[in-house]
Amino acid sequence: MIALLLILGIALVLSLFFTAFLFARAYVEARGPRAIVCPETTTPEIVEVDARSAAWTSLAEDPAYRLVSCSRWPERQECGQECLAQIESAPDGCLVRERLVKWYEGAICALCGKRFEGIQWFSNKPGLLGPDREIRGWGEVPAAELAEVLGTHFPLCWDCQTAETFRARFPDLVIDDPRPASPRSRKTRTGSAA
Numbered sequence: 001m002i003a004l005l006l007i008l009g010i011a012l013v014l015s016l017f018f019t020a021f022l023f024a025r026a027y028v029e030a031r032g033p034r035a036i037v038c039p040e041t042t043t044p045e046i047v048e049v050d051a052r053s054a055a056w057t058s059l060a061e062d063p064a065y066r067l068v069s070c071s072r073w074p075e076r077q078e079c080g081q082e083c084l085a086q087i088e089s090a091p092d093g094c095l096v097r098e099r100l101v102k103w104y105e106g107a108i109c110a111l112c113g114k115r116f117e118g119i120q121w122f123s124n125k126p127g128l129l130g131p132d133r134e135i136r137g138w139g140e141v142p143a144a145e146l147a148e149v150l151g152t153h154f155p156l157c158w159d160c161q162t163a164e165t166f167r168a169r170f171p172d173l174v175i176d177d178p179r180p181a182s183p184r185s186r187k188t189r190t191g192s193a194a
């Protein structure tokens with residue numbers, strides 16, 4: 001009897017751990033801003049879903065999504081959330097972080113030619129070089145411009161972003177290397193911008 005209870009106890013603990021693992025994985029997959037096209041205005045917008053609710057419901061069936069933020073709120077907070085159909089059809093495809101990871105994947109820095117390997121989103125986040133050679137960080141890109149920026153800007157590594165921002169801010173403190181630039185220094189992205 002004790003052995004049976006022990007086996008049942010172990011099975012219960014294992015199932016709880018497994019459920020917690022599934023919940024955590026679904027939560028991580030569901031959270032984060034997503035780029036969608038608003039069905040009402042056909043404008044690109046940024047939304048976020050209730051990741052906790054999506055993770056809970058995913059344990060029994062397909063995750064049920066519900067918006068918790070949208071770049072059109074609070075003006076249009078009472079909308080029908082029809083954009084959820086886009087998220088349901090491609091949960092990962094519209095995640096902004098997934099789009100940016102793919103955009104930087106295999107690309108090289110527009111200034112130094114260094115190839116991007118494993119983006120560090122929490123510390124040394126890469127930036128962008130505009131067609132007018134303006135340096136931008138992702139925090140400066142409005143939601144509505146995301147798709148356009150991916151097509152018109154070039155990837156910039158964190159080192160170059162920091163150096164060029166410093167140069168623009170304190171031009172008198174920067175002394176350029178007199179040696180000629182290497183041939184690869186003007187190479188830009190090799191893949192197509194998403």
Ligand SMILES: [Zn+2]
Nearest residue numbers: 109112157160
């Ligand atoms: Zn660089």
